[in-house]
Amino acid sequence: MAMLKVTDLKVNYGIIPALKGISFEVNEGEVIALIGANGAGKTTTLHTVTGLIPSAGGKIEFLGKDITLTPPHQIVKMGMAHVPEGRRVFPDMTVYQNLMLGAYTRKNAAEKEASLELVYSRFPRLKERTKQLAGTLSGGEQQMLAMGRALMSHPRIILMDEPSMGLSPIYVNEIFDIIEKVSSEGTTVLLVEQNARKALSIADRAYVLETGSITTIGQADALLHDDAIRKAYLGE
């Protein structure tokens, strides 16, 4: 059974359709890449899955439960974390406060402390800056904070929206290394990326989104060598 199953999902912005009935599945332990051009509907897809945007039709199931109408704060509790586009850290709060908000749904203090240690060991830079206001971090550090904050909820699946956007190549590599590590430790990953080459290189399977519809589904390796994909998304 798929961990996350989206069936015929439709979303409209006013009268303009943003998603025209897309279906996809994410199985436990997979890294799934959702690639496509600007405006194809990638961010809309993630926002609808976590309940930030209402759907106009279709069904979203997570761990066998229908979450189509569930508000975001309850979906988080079920084990889904979402690292939004543009990091969206809380700028006027410290790194530590941001991380603790990530663990908002958890009650056990010892478990929270363990997660905090894990996040600090994965992102040593955050540990150096625990008392610094998040708004004063660099873009790459903010991305690490957003990822660390999401991991603090100890999610079963993590949705990442453009984690490499606006980062220097060194940070991009570091971020993708961390995504691979998170995945290898058992967290399922749904990754939205414009950097298709990077995304496909770490993904198991991928879906290609074009103006609100899924046009291609395949194994990530195969797509990396597919002529049409190479032309359209890998700049060759």
Place this chain on the structure above:
Amino acid sequence: MVSFFTNLINGLSLGSIYAIIAIGYTMVYGIAKMLNFAHGDIIMVGAFIAYTVISTFKLPVWLGIVAAVIVCTCLGVAIEKIAYKPLRKASSPLAVLITAIGVSYFLQNSALLIFGSDPKMFSSVVPFGNLTIGPLQIPGTTIVSIVVSLVLVGALQLFINKTKPGQAMLACAQDRDAASLMGISVNGTITLTFAIGSAMAAIAGVLLCSAYPTLSPTTGAMPGIKAFVAAVFGGIGSIPGAMIGGLLLGIIEILSRSYISSQLSDAIVFSVLILVLLVRPTGIMGKVIQEKV
């Protein structure tokens, strides 16, 4: 010199009442992103409840204060649920602003219907009279107002910085969508904000009417507007800003009433606001919002 210090302390006292009201205004603005123009009338409701319990039913003072706080908290939450929440996703922010003005009139006219238009004499809830410190004679109410507001602000700061619901409030004020992705119920947090703001307004109402004992259905209107000015003055959305704005406003009002003209004191208060906003459009503690390119 003695009279100057007396005026200054009276100003601090009135200012600390404005500060309590302004903090409610500024919290609701910061988290629900709306101006709750009915906030001032909650003060009036609180004072009427305390008056009814203490003077009409002859029950103990503490019971009157507790009743005022409970009724105002419930009223604030109910207003938010019934009048504001359905409009939260409305396309124009004006819809909720106009509704707030409507709620303000609704509360005033309900009070008019229940309690009548003739002013009531509110007997002070402070059980002791003037305090003599050196050459200064300070009314008990003045000292209680200052102490209560300091305690409330301190408790609120602790609540916001040290508790989970407090952190949730800060998170919602900065980024609602991101807060909901942390598992925070944004609706629940907004309700909590209205509850805290209204409870503080009830206390402000009791303090205000202890210092200025005429109570009528429009009692909350002017202090409400002044507190709004104080919140803008200090930088709307900022709790320390509302505190400083409230204190400054009270001091300016009392000093101009004593040394310039009692008729012009309100005009002077609003002129100072205009001057401050000309120099610092975001208020004293307000953040300069940078335009994104």
